[in-house]
Amino acid sequence: MRLSSLLQINIDRMLLLGPPGIGKTSIIKQIAISESEKRNKIFVDLNEKFSADEILKNPDKYYVYYRIIAPYFNSDIIEFPKIVDGYVKLFPVEVFEVLQKCEGILFVDEITNVQIPHIRTLFYSLLDSKELGSHIKLSHLKIVAAGNKIEHSEDAETLPKPLRNRLIIVNVEVDANDWLKWYTSSNSFNEHVAAFIHEHPGYLLYDVDPKYDDGYTNFASPRTWERVGLLLNETKDNIDTKIRRELLMGLLGPIVADKFDSFLKYNVDYHRLKNHYEYWNSLHRSQKLMAIFTIAANINKEWIKFLMWLIDHEPEMVKICLDKVNTKLDMDIVKDLTMLNVQLSKKISLLR
Helix, strand or coil, X not given: CEHHHHHHCCCCCEEEECCCCCCHHHHHHHHHHHHXXXXXXXXXXXXCCCCHHHHHHCHHHEEEXXXXXXXXXXXXXXXXXXXXXXXXXXXXXXXXXXXXXXXXXXXXXXXXXXXXXXXXXXXXXXXXXXXXXXXXXXXXXXXXXXEXXXXXXXXXXXXXXXXXXXXXXXXXXXXXXXXXXXXXXXXXXXXXXXXXXXXXXXXXXXXXXXXXXXXXXCCECHHHHHHHHXXXXXXXXXXXXXXXXXXXXXXXXXXXXXXXXXXXXXXXXHHHHHHCHHXXXXXXXXXXXXXXXXXXXXXXXXXXXXXXXXXXXXXXXXXHHHHHCCCCCCHHHHHHHHHHHHHHHHHHHHHC
């Protein structure tokens, strides 16, 4: 199943199985944000800084998300002892107190990599009965788990049949088009990465050839491409090309790094493009794709005027751009994009 398909279904008591780095964590958080918007509630990521006191004043106002990395979970920090009326009682720590009161999603990541038996039993109970330990009841939360199969992780363990029988087990895969739509509006967006993956979707997830895997060579995945984007945005041209290539190899592996490094020779003069549309005709296809993704990531009225012009020259490029534009925009921009879509449809129908 494509990761984007999870946005359309109830993910409660679901186990997502797939290779590492394909975006399982990102899609679950995206679903949590979407659920909070549907309910008109305030979204809170409990893995970040939050005020438990503020949330617990009115828990119905909030929709929460909490990610547990299962192999590193310490069961001793679920509850703490407190003397009440001369007796020792156990109380949940802040995060679990909030989870007991609010709607939200609890995401148990890397569950197949848990090696400690009593921790594994703890999570099996959580998925089965939505209880953590002896006192924490989480029946109103959606609980989702993710993990890797044995062929994707040396630490992975199979799951017992009784647990499997209580879950919806979904094998997930990454789709380049879906990923690019998300990536264009992400903080790690980089025009070179977006254009390269559009042209070479097979390199979005490209594993090391087992024959040459020495146990230390990295591989290309959505996770590492995000880091490549951040690296390029931070360093820009202020890095020695040999050092840059070494870093790319450390993120993507040698085969993909070589191909992507050669792609970095392309650049676009956006100031010139805004003021002289004919500059477009001199661009290589790779440069055009870089421009299209940059426009999609930074859409405004100025770029919409350019796209109106481009409809008469390369309508297929306008289509790629509109497919990747973020839908959360000002109403004025949405109206202009609607008009642009109408003009594009007319042009395409005339060409048929």
